[in-house]
Amino acid sequence: MAHFEEVGSAKPITESIRVDKVSPRARVFHNLRALAVLVMAIVGLIPIFVMIVTAFKTRSDVVSDPPKVFFNPTLEGFVYLFTERALLPKASLEEAQANAENLGLFERIALESGQEITAPSDYVNRLKNSLIVAGISTVTSVVLGLFAAYAFSRFDIAGKDDLLFFILSTRMLPAVVVTIPIFLLYRQLGLHDTYLGMILLYTAFNLSFSVWLLKGFIDEIPREYEEAALVDGYTRLQAFFKIVLPQAVTGIAATTVFCLIFAWNEYAFALMLTSDQARTAPPSIATMLGRGGIEWSAIAAGSLGFLIPVVIITFALRNYLLRGVTFGAIRQ
């Protein structure tokens, strides 16, 4: 019997693909972990949920206390978000109400609160600006960062460490500290409120990040792959595109998402350096707070629209990201 007890007291196997080999204790622990993750996910998603719900609430439902969980959804918030409206005088209000059948969905909703739509709002335009500025600056900083990171990783560059530190140091001042000098600089250069100005700024800001992150990923790709390609008859550049690039995909994906999120969410610079032409979504959503009564549902709807592109990109790259965050520089 003693013999069997000895076997039983051995350390239980806690990780195996064979379910029957995993000890019950480990399974319970596994379930507990899953539960913990679930709870964290719910806590994290509550603000998003509130935002989505608020976007579909009426004015009165939004401010009701306690908050309503069950309510009649309306597109009012979206109408306020996408349009500029004016109050109709009594006479034309009745006329319009009689004619309601022929109106579009948004007009009818506006009419319910006695308003008519005078013009589209600039929200769509701001979102487009955000897409242009964030998209182009992200691609530029990842492409430039990739080449720089490769060079730093593979070649003996004079003053390599100093250069890398210098690149990193561009991130050391908080954005608010440098906004005023950059504002003055941009006004002189005619870059104020232009796409080019914003793209340059975000690229410069993200470049340090992408160089460092990508260098970590490229460092982990053995040189021998390229060396094999070199002796196999390829030039350095061909070896880079045919061998290094496919290996670096996870790193590129992770870097892309990080750069995109920064450029997409950036607020301080955008507020100071743009006014109308190149204004991006973050400051424009915030300014909605200021106009007359606070249109909470419109703000929620605007934030919702602002979230969607990042969610799409992150979802599209999620497989690479998962590997990227576990294998790259972030791990250290």
Place this chain on the structure above:
Amino acid sequence: MATIQLQQVEKKFSEFYAVKPMDLTIADGEFVSLLGPSGCGKTTTLRMISGLETVSGGIISLDGRNVTWRHPSDRNIAFVFQFYALYPHMNARQNIAFPLQAEGMATADIEKRVEEVVKLLRIESLLKTHPGKLSGGDKQRIALARALVRRPAAFLMDEPLGALDAEFRESMRAEIKRLHLSIHATTVYVTHDQVEAMAMSDRIVVMSAAEVQQVGTPAEVYYDPANLFVARFIGSPGMNLLAGQHVGKQIRLTGRGQYVIPDHLHGPLTEALNGNSEVILGFRPEAAEINPDGTLNGNVYATDMHGAYTMLHINLNENEIIHVRGDRAFSSPIGTQVRFNLKPDMVRFFHPKTEKAIRGEARS
């Protein structure tokens, strides 16, 4: 196929020599091993030949063409890496075809060439597999196929068997040797494993401390080591080396007897020692014969049974242990005294200061 010539090739990292100036000519179709402990510069030498490492001085010629500053892709050589360096995002077939695509060869021709090497290496069943799913030996087979498919002027192999299991290493060794014999390609092979170098090479370049110690056939480096390093490094265990006094026609080992020098070596020895009596006597374990009338003696320290023979460890003085190969039936209690003789044609002498071998005129 091609000859490879190194003239005063060296590699320096600031003031530190990775490879001291070396000369080496490798004949067409020859299999040459660069052998040495890690950090001796053998891999750096190989990489300089391939062009993956720049030289700090000297000239490298391939078939008479000076390629010292040519790009690796322009040298028509193939490199086999220790860790295979198969492209992980391509399957085995794509890996093998990759060098041919660089030449812009037509797809049909590529197919044909790949087919040839696949047949030669018998790797038909592996072609659709990605490197991540292959065993070490199969990976190295694919890497060899990728090297072969280009029909390069020379093969450079950097410890290709170093990452394999011991059991597998032996069969792959035979495979590489057979391959070499069937295509007769000029091959430079880097290894730290002397058994591998002895088994495969036409000639061995023994390197240590960034310097070439000896260039010779496996028999030469084994029987006639040029210096103490080679004597110790080659063979397992290495050569027995004993400090002795050269007195008259004998080498005296303190308290353990003497060895009589053959006549033809007496002159060269006296000349080389130049008045000093200190000399180092070297002999391989198989050069000693256990003999009750032997002129040398020591105490049995340990005996290892090796199946075909027994390795005797004999303690001459405090902590001076020599290895002697005895008959497989030999058995003697630890501590007992044994007497032995040395076979004169297998005894070597070394200068204790220069550490170089002292050779008779007849031999040199």
